[in-house]
Amino acid sequence: MPNEIEISHITKGYGKLLAVKDLSLAVPRGTVFGLLGPNGAGKTTLVSILTTLLKPTSGTARVGGHDVVRDGAKIRSLIGVVPQDNNLDRYLTARENLILHAKMHRMGPSAYNPRIDELLSLMNLTDRQKDFPPKLSGGMQRRLVVARALVHDPRILFLDEPTTGLDPQAKRLIWDYFLSLKRDRTLFLTTHNMEEADFLCDQITIIDNGSPIASGTSAQLKDMAESSWFYEIGVHRGAEEYLRIFQRLPFIDCSSLQDGQIEVCLKKDGSLGALVEQIHPRDLKRISSRQPSLEDVFLKLTGRRLRQ
Numbered sequence: 001m002p003n004e005i006e007i008s009h010i011t012k013g014y015g016k017l018l019a020v021k022d023l024s025l026a027v028p029r030g031t032v033f034g035l036l037g038p039n040g041a042g043k044t045t046l047v048s049i050l051t052t053l054l055k056p057t058s059g060t061a062r063v064g065g066h067d068v069v070r071d072g073a074k075i076r077s078l079i080g081v082v083p084q085d086n087n088l089d090r091y092l093t094a095r096e097n098l099i100l101h102a103k104m105h106r107m108g109p110s111a112y113n114p115r116i117d118e119l120l121s122l123m124n125l126t127d128r129q130k131d132f133p134p135k136l137s138g139g140m141q142r143r144l145v146v147a148r149a150l151v152h153d154p155r156i157l158f159l160d161e162p163t164t165g166l167d168p169q170a171k172r173l174i175w176d177y178f179l180s181l182k183r184d185r186t187l188f189l190t191t192h193n194m195e196e197a198d199f200l201c202d203q204i205t206i207i208d209n210g211s212p213i214a215s216g217t218s219a220q221l222k223d224m225a226e227s228s229w230f231y232e233i234g235v236h237r238g239a240e241e242y243l244r245i246f247q248r249l250p251f252i253d254c255s256s257l258q259d260g261q262i263e264v265c266l267k268k269d270g271s272l273g274a275l276v277e278q279i280h281p282r283d284l285k286r287i288s289s290r291q292p293s294l295e296d297v298f299l300k301l302t303g304r305r306l307r308q
């Protein structure tokens with residue numbers, strides 16, 4: 001399969017701040033690519049460059065074979081975009097928002113009306129199509145933005161945290177729909193949601209501070225953390241104090257406090273026994289091991305959590 005998206009040494013600076021640093025990657029046609037990273041990593045900046053809203057400071061990128069700086073109009077006709085923020089027109093009804101988008105893509109009523117009916121029904125918005133966006137809930141607005149990106153059946157979809165704010169049921173429905181699109185379309189997704197990346201993406205790149213720190217399939221990335229052992233430790237008291245003690249142990253790779261639980265990752269030669277010895281029996285509530293997640297990969301590589 002040819003590459004539908006090719007990014008070559010892209011850098012983007014806002015004044016002195018480099019939001020994206022010398023980033024290169026390629027996305028084959030017919031696949032779902034996921035960009036994973038914490039707040040401020042540079043995900044939206046990269047999506048803005050690829051969707052021709054921002055010009056890179058240096059480097060080149062091609063979308064659908066077209067250069068993002070020189071062939072903006074061609075790219076815009078090929079892509080659908082779910083931006084991070086719901087940028088609906090508040091003075092148009094839900095349906096009129098979709099019609100406006102269809103007209104901008106030169107669709108006539110005989111093409112757009114059935115398509116809009118189908119998408120409104122899919123997104124469970126048929127009953128709300130005459131409402132103006134401010135009257136819709138956050139999740140409904142998000143579903144409308146997703147529907148809008150799909151009206152013209154684009155070949156390439158850019159989805160910047162598409163399911164943020166959706167309930168699990170709506171999330172699942174949209175994920176299934178995205179997967180059904182995959183065969184001849186390409187999806188470029190940003191997310192903080194590990195489950196979303198796991199479920200949807202063929203390839204994932206984790207970025208931090210504008211640079212890629214790891215790439216691969218979800219399974220390959222998790223393998224990177226596989227050589228370590230992850231434990232969740234519940235204590236009755238003094239979680240923060242214990243965390244400080246653990247952090248001083250030489251065989252601890254990473255550790256953090258999550259919802260009052262201590263999460264530690266032991267180095268290969270680390271001993272659980274030696275760790276448990278540090279905890280007063282009176283304080284130990286429970287200890288459990290678990291499979292590494294994408295979140296653990298990030299934690300292991302950076303010492304920080306994806307969602308701070």
Ligand SMILES: Nc1ncnc2c1ncn2[C@@H]1O[C@H](COP(=O)(O)OP(=O)(O)OP(=O)(O)O)[C@@H](O)[C@H]1O
Pocket residue numbers: 014017019037038039040041042043044045046084
């Ligand atoms: N218009 C702008 N002017 C100046 N700095 C900006 C601008 N937009 C983004 N930045 C900065 O660039 C960096 C990357 O921001 P970006 O929005 O691309 O991150 P992100 O990965 O999408 O984060 P989030 O997960 O919070 O959406 C941040 O440090 C941000 O403050």
Ligand SMILES: [Mg+2]
Pocket residue numbers: 043044045084160
């Ligand atoms: Mg963003």
